[in-house]
Amino acid sequence: MQKTCKNCKKDFDIRKEDLIFYEQIKVPPPLMCPDCRMQRRIAFRNERTLYKRACDLCKKDGISIYPSKTPFPVYCHKCWWGDGWDPTIYKMDWNKSRPFLEQFLELKNKIPRIALLVIDSINSDYTNNAAENKNSYLIFAAENNEDCMYSRLIHHCKTVLDCVSVYESELCYDCVDCKKCFKCLFSERLQDCIDVLFSFDMRNCQNCILCANGRNLSYCIENIQYTKEEFEKKKAEILNSYESIEKAKEKYKKLRANAVVKYASSVKCNNATGDYMYNCHDGVNLFDVRNSKNCSYVSDGEDPIDCQDVNNMYFNAERCYNVMGSLQSTNCICSVYVLYCNETSYSDSCYNCVNCFGCVGLNKKNYCILNKEYGKEKYQKIKEEVVEQLKNEGIYGEFLPPALSPFGYNETLAKEYFPMDEKGAGEKGFNWQNETSGTYGKETIKEEAMPESIVDVTEDILKEVLVCKDCKKNFRITKSELDFYKRMNLPLPHKDFECRHQDRMSRRNPRRLWHRSCMCELKNHPHDAQKCDVEFETSYSPDRTETIYCETCYQQEVS
Ligand SMILES: [Zn+2]
Ligand SMILES: [Zn+2]
Ligand SMILES: [Zn+2]
Ligand SMILES: [Zn+2]
Ligand SMILES: [Zn+2]
Incomplete structure (x- = not known):
């Protein structure tokens, strides 16, 4: 069944299976397309925008996903779960002559909300949508981690920094979509790798730099075999300065753009x-x-x-x-x-x-x-x-x-997946948050004055206020963060957490699908014909530069 989205006016398809589902749960078919539906839902999820805010019950200072001025009270974890209040005293009688959602919003605005959504964590005050973390700082949608910082979607990790979607890994930095990795840096889609840097789609590899689609490699640079000494020399060269890392990042971008990829992960x-x-x-x-x-x-x-x-x-x-x-x-x-x-x-x-x-x-x-x-x-x-x-x-x-979201659009995940400015969001009925967390223009050290190499950084940096090269927001380096950079021989970042996070998210594919076909023209493949004719839904848009293969061609070529 074809329908036109009430929100974006694009046509969308309602599948036979969808109609059966709607009938089973007794709801009419949706009025909006899948994208607009997702946008609405995630506009209710503020994962990372944190504010300093005291608990309205015990008055203790704390951290919250809500700024100081909200229509509803905000309670700390202990108070919200304590016996000091009762949500049923706010009960309302249903009034037939008023719209139900108006009454629901009225109730919502009276009831205390919990400052952060955290379950069973130790010494991890600045975390949200998180559970069972220990000694962690600014990690979100994360569970079962220890000594982790500045990451989202990390699970069962130890001492990882600046990662997104990383599982069961240790001592990793700036990695995206990695699993079971150790000491990997600036990489993407690694599995069972050790000491792999600036690499893409690698499995069971060790000591590699700037490689793509590698399987069982060791001591390779740009997919070419080198000796241990040559590898160590190259690694030291790259990690030596902020500038050489930025250069390696550029090289990595090109390598990734030309990699062979499977149509979907x-x-x-x-x-x-x-x-x-x-x-x-x-x-x-x-x-x-x-x-x-x-x-x-x-x-x-x-x-x-x-x-x-x-x-x-x-x-x-x-x-x-x-x-x-x-x-x-x-x-x-x-x-x-x-x-x-x-x-x-x-x-x-x-x-x-x-x-x-x-x-x-x-x-x-x-x-x-x-x-x-x-x-x-x-x-x-x-x-x-x-x-x-x-x-x-x-x-x-x-x-x-x-309008029923307790958050401004710009505080939520919706902004990440469906960017809009204040005007655009307002036109679509979303709220906007004008209160900003953090400061601007208070830096005590300019970007140009930042030490190039971590060797030149002393603990004095912990007293300095830094400035993000992109958004100009101020940020600081924490002690455990500095210890990590020293241990891993990494230079200081020149961007604040949020901008670093956006960079990482932009390396992941969008949550959208295009209908395309396999690009393989290899003669040694079973399709024999000029070109493989397998079609699929892929999150690689038609203007992407990667070589996109179907499952069979990818397995044959890369594994
Ligand atoms: Zn739509
Ligand atoms: Zn409290
Ligand atoms: Zn920034
Ligand atoms: Zn194919
Ligand atoms: Zn093929």
């Missing part, structure tokens, strides 16, 4: 489109998803089953639709951060709830609407009335409107 997947997928079965538009079954339009998910239009879903989410943020929830729709919930809709920040509708901040409740508890029958009756009203407004099943 997918392992053990079957009948699934998307990118950065592992063990995904039957679904479309999956990005950064692992172990999914029959799910579509999902990003950042682990183990979801029969879900559509969800993101940041972990621990076996089942039959959810239009949900942002969940652990182990089932049958939930149109909600944000519903953890361990079942049959919960239009709710925000609820835990262990069953049959709740339009609720905020509840824990272990049943049959609540706008935080007011009812008997089962009364609950069903009111719920039906609300659904009827939403249907009459033509919005039932659609994700929460952007």
Whole structure:
């Protein structure tokens, strides 16, 4: 079924499978295209914009994803989970004559929100959407790490800095999409590698610099065999100064642009489109998803089953639709951060709830609407009335409107994947945050005066205020960060965390798909013909310079 997106006016397709799903969960088909749907959901997720803000209950200073002025109170972790407040005292009676979402927003704005979303972490105050981290600083969407800094999507890592999507690795710096690596720097798509620098798509390699598509290599530079001594010399040369690293980065860019790539980064997947997928079965538009079954339009998910239009879903989410943020929830729709919930809709920040509708901040409740508890029958009756009203407004099943996000567009992941300025965001109904964290123009050392090599850096740098060469925001070097640079022989960065993060994210493919065909024309391949004719959905846009192969041609050529 073809439809025109209500938001961007582009045509989009609703698949037969999608229609069956909507029928099963009793929602009308969506009014917007998959991209606009994702944009709305992630505009409710502020991962990295942090502010200094005191807890409104215990008054202790702390760090929060909310700035000091918000319509709702903000509580620290201890207070939010403590007995000092009760979310049900804010309960509201459903008023038929007013729009439901207006009442829901009114409730949302009264209920305390938790300062940061952190679970079981030790000495890791500046982390968010994070769990079980130790001695870590500015890491996000991260779990089970120790001594890590300035990273996003890292899991089971030790002492990694400036990484994105890195698993089970140690002593890595500026790496993207790597797994089981040790002492790797400035690289992308490495697996089981040791001491690999400025390299792309390498497996089981050691001591390599500026290599691409390598398998089982050792002591190679630009994919050519060298001796150990030659390798060490080259490595020392590159790491010697900020300037030589920047030059190597330029070389790396060219190497990457000419590399052979598989149409999608997918392992053990079957009948699934998307990118950065592992063990995904039957679904479309999956990005950064692992172990999914029959799910579509999902990003950042682990183990979801029969879900559509969800993101940041972990621990076996089942039959959810239009949900942002969940652990182990089932049958939930149109909600944000519903953890361990079942049959919960239009709710925000609820835990262990069953049959709740339009609720905020509840824990272990049943049959609540706008935080007011009812008997089962009364609950069903009111719920039906609300659904009827939403249907009459033509919005039932659609994700929460952007005005209901507690964040400015520029604070959320939406800005990262769908960049817009204040005016553009405003026109689409998104909020905007004008309060900035951090300072500008307060630097005590100019970029030109920064030491070229780490050898020339003393602990005095910890007292200096640095300035980002891109956005001009001030930043500092922390003690453990400096220790890392010294240990790894890396020069100081000239950009603040956010700009470094943006650079890394730009090395990953976009969350969009194009229909293309395999570019292989190799004569020794089984397709024999002039050119392989396999077609696929790929996140490599047609204007990309890489050589894009289908699974078979890639395996034959690279492995
Ligand atoms: Zn659209
Ligand atoms: Zn507190
Ligand atoms: Zn910057
Ligand atoms: Zn092919
Ligand atoms: Zn081929």
